């Protein structure tokens with residue numbers, strides 16, 4: 001039986017987050033945010049065994065057909081795939097990354113995503129990586145775009161080119177969490193704009209986001225990218241909710 005832990009107090013999380021982001025974590029007793037075991041030297045925030053135990057996502061064919069059938073519009077992508085399934089652990093990791101400023105979690109997530117692409121033999125040449133953008137107001141509120149951080153880690157040691165600023169979000173949309181599939185589609189419809197199309201023509205695009213739910217957001221972004229002569233678009237998320 002897995003031991004359940006009481007929540008970590010907020011002030012303590014804040015302290016851990018500041019220490020983690022500053023890179024001086026060796027001065028502090030370090031433990032895993034998920035299982036509370038002591039971290040060994042090279043680990044940060046989450047222990048190796050917790051990373052290894054995260055539930056692997058379904059295969060691409062399953063995820064692609066699932067979100068294609070949920071979307072209330074045409075699909076503008078060729079395939080969709082994810083690293084992990086939704087679970088209390090993956091939910092906690094994404095929560096810490098997005099809302100608690102544990103930005104260094106993006107290092108691990110991006111690294112694991114790049115390993116998955118290697119396993120899939122995804123071609124690196126002529127593929128560009130684009131993180132789903134946040135509206136500039138939301139990015140200012142949060143201080144960072146978690147998908148951009150994932151991409152920065154993702155492309156390290158690969159030949160992928162990351163285009164972080166070629167598409168922007170023009171509308172400050174409501175959070176999608178409590179919306180139905182139809183409302184999600186309406187919420188993101190026309191919310192993206194390509195501002196630098198020069199490098200898109202004939203490229204394979206890998207769109208990256210932290211969480212793929214109904215696919216409405218990523219498909220909305222793919223629809224806009226499709227107007228600029230891209231060859232094909234694939235969606236890749238850390239978690240499939």
Ligand SMILES: [Zn+2]
Nearest residue numbers: 032035047050
């Ligand atoms: Zn752990």
